[in-house]
Amino acid sequence: MLKAIQLLGLSSGSVAYRWKPHGCNGSMSFSINPLSCSTPKTAPTKPPQLLPRSSPSKACSLRVTRFQSTRSESKMDGTSPSASSSSVTVQSAGNVRNIKFCQLCGGPTKHEIPDGEEKIRAICTICGRIAYQNPKMVVGCLIEHDNKVLLCKRNIQPSYGLWTLPAGYLEIGESAAEGAMRETWEEALAEVEVVSPFAQLDIPLIGQTYVIFLAKLKKPHFSPGPESLECQLFSLDDIPFDSLAFSSILVTLKLYAEDVKAGNVKFHYGIIKKRPGSSPSDIRAYTLDHHLQS
Amino acid sequence: MLKAIQLLGLSSGSVAYRWKPHGCNGSMSFSINPLSCSTPKTAPTKPPQLLPRSSPSKACSLRVTRFQSTRSESKMDGTSPSASSSSVTVQSAGNVRNIKFCQLCGGPTKHEIPDGEEKIRAICTICGRIAYQNPKMVVGCLIEHDNKVLLCKRNIQPSYGLWTLPAGYLEIGESAAEGAMRETWEEALAEVEVVSPFAQLDIPLIGQTYVIFLAKLKKPHFSPGPESLECQLFSLDDIPFDSLAFSSILVTLKLYAEDVKAGNVKFHYGIIKKRPGSSPSDIRAYTLDHHLQS
Numbered sequence: 001m002l003k004a005i006q007l008l009g010l011s012s013g014s015v016a017y018r019w020k021p022h023g024c025n026g027s028m029s030f031s032i033n034p035l036s037c038s039t040p041k042t043a044p045t046k047p048p049q050l051l052p053r054s055s056p057s058k059a060c061s062l063r064v065t066r067f068q069s070t071r072s073e074s075k076m077d078g079t080s081p082s083a084s085s086s087s088v089t090v091q092s093a094g095n096v097r098n099i100k101f102c103q104l105c106g107g108p109t110k111h112e113i114p115d116g117e118e119k120i121r122a123i124c125t126i127c128g129r130i131a132y133q134n135p136k137m138v139v140g141c142l143i144e145h146d147n148k149v150l151l152c153k154r155n156i157q158p159s160y161g162l163w164t165l166p167a168g169y170l171e172i173g174e175s176a177a178e179g180a181m182r183e184t185w186e187e188a189l190a191e192v193e194v195v196s197p198f199a200q201l202d203i204p205l206i207g208q209t210y211v212i213f214l215a216k217l218k219k220p221h222f223s224p225g226p227e228s229l230e231c232q233l234f235s236l237d238d239i240p241f242d243s244l245a246f247s248s249i250l251v252t253l254k255l256y257a258e259d260v261k262a263g264n265v266k267f268h269y270g271i272i273k274k275r276p277g278s279s280p281s282d283i284r285a286y287t288l289d290h291h292l293q294s
Numbered sequence: 295m296l297k298a299i300q301l302l303g304l305s306s307g308s309v310a311y312r313w314k315p316h317g318c319n320g321s322m323s324f325s326i327n328p329l330s331c332s333t334p335k336t337a338p339t340k341p342p343q344l345l346p347r348s349s350p351s352k353a354c355s356l357r358v359t360r361f362q363s364t365r366s367e368s369k370m371d372g373t374s375p376s377a378s379s380s381s382v383t384v385q386s387a388g389n390v391r392n393i394k395f396c397q398l399c400g401g402p403t404k405h406e407i408p409d410g411e412e413k414i415r416a417i418c419t420i421c422g423r424i425a426y427q428n429p430k431m432v433v434g435c436l437i438e439h440d441n442k443v444l445l446c447k448r449n450i451q452p453s454y455g456l457w458t459l460p461a462g463y464l465e466i467g468e469s470a471a472e473g474a475m476r477e478t479w480e481e482a483l484a485e486v487e488v489v490s491p492f493a494q495l496d497i498p499l500i501g502q503t504y505v506i507f508l509a510k511l512k513k514p515h516f517s518p519g520p521e522s523l524e525c526q527l528f529s530l531d532d533i534p535f536d537s538l539a540f541s542s543i544l545v546t547l548k549l550y551a552e553d554v555k556a557g558n559v560k561f562h563y564g565i566i567k568k569r570p571g572s573s574p575s576d577i578r579a580y581t582l583d584h585h586l587q588s
Contacts, residue, residue: 294492
């Protein structure tokens, strides 16, 4: 989908944008401060194993590094190999202290734990509105046709020239299936029908969840949209695993290839944990935790 | 989870809050204006069937009705039967025109279609930041124990006294599985392990997606957290289908009961389309579209 930059989080003195394809006016990007490290004030004591696995201490270790981007940038998993500086590390999302003003009334915010809550939130000092931060869904299609899958070669940074599935952010007001079909139309000019859910892959560090559907072409037609250099069907043995754009796409296609070869395509849930301090260019620097199947 | 009110969307002259348990200081709630009805400017022409099914025209028909709420309010699917006025209708989410100021710099926004995009967005007139709006995930657990399932009776409005699964908004920085376990701890003081993904249910009208996991108790202990009056195990034949809190919970439990009786528990994807103009109190006023299984 053609979009401008999307803000992931903001820290005092540093700014973080999630890159989006097109629409960016010479923007720049920074790694950002870690997740809020607030101590729960009112919630029941939790068993330690229920705490998020991507701990604030690890997030704190992310280096703050600045680099330039181009106008056409990615909306994807923030872990792509396109950064123009080799010192760039995976960016985290969700520093509440970077929300400085209220979207409703423009009042300045304070950063406190609201009554009855557990985490520090940005609270408007004028109208009292609380600005919550929640993960975003990226929706896409894994299109099967003649025992092959459809991939798109990216025409945008990051990951220019690398292969991906058609996918993008879910918009307010649409379902995941509708969003996945829309993105497929925009990126591959392919009219598809979703067949079944295939995977939910969470990437907590960057506040994203991938929701991928198996889909089929309604008509055997596809061609690159503005974000794609080309679109091509690949047999399983020919999938360009060494030229994929994102960790999430690598995981999806590996799971799919394994399922097809085993003769049993399932639904997969998993958590992609990027290796702390790894470069966005290393899409293999991850572990797949909590892998569950249905 | 104990939280204050969460803004769903804002319209000129009217305000819409998604209710959250606790932390609300005598807030009030309104139905809000519909989804942005912008005409795509630059994207490829789409096949009509790829457009979102919850059309703006339907959303536009929602009545604007004001009612009082109490301090303890719901974070759930916005379609519960607790509204204190019988004229309340289901609220929609995502009117971009209600974003009036930039969270980063406090500058006023303009509402235009950015270059290379399709939809009207709120763009800061000072720093150029675009404020995107995306659906939120609600994560929860369907806990199986001794051929029964664990339900919680709500101690908060809306849907006070009605039964639900432990569930709540996914926080930035956590995975869906972690969020579901956290919510279960907070609402049922139950330590659980997620076993498999069970359902993804989108509710586009209100910008929510439910992600429900099958789970099991690590220890056979549970008791009501602050948001629950009581927690109880129910056999399938005793599930209180006439006293459930939300449409999403009704759909989840119906699918589960059908699967168990058929001896094959699957993963389900579906879109809950609330009947336009229906009351939030009518949790059966929906259709389940695009139901897919894995």
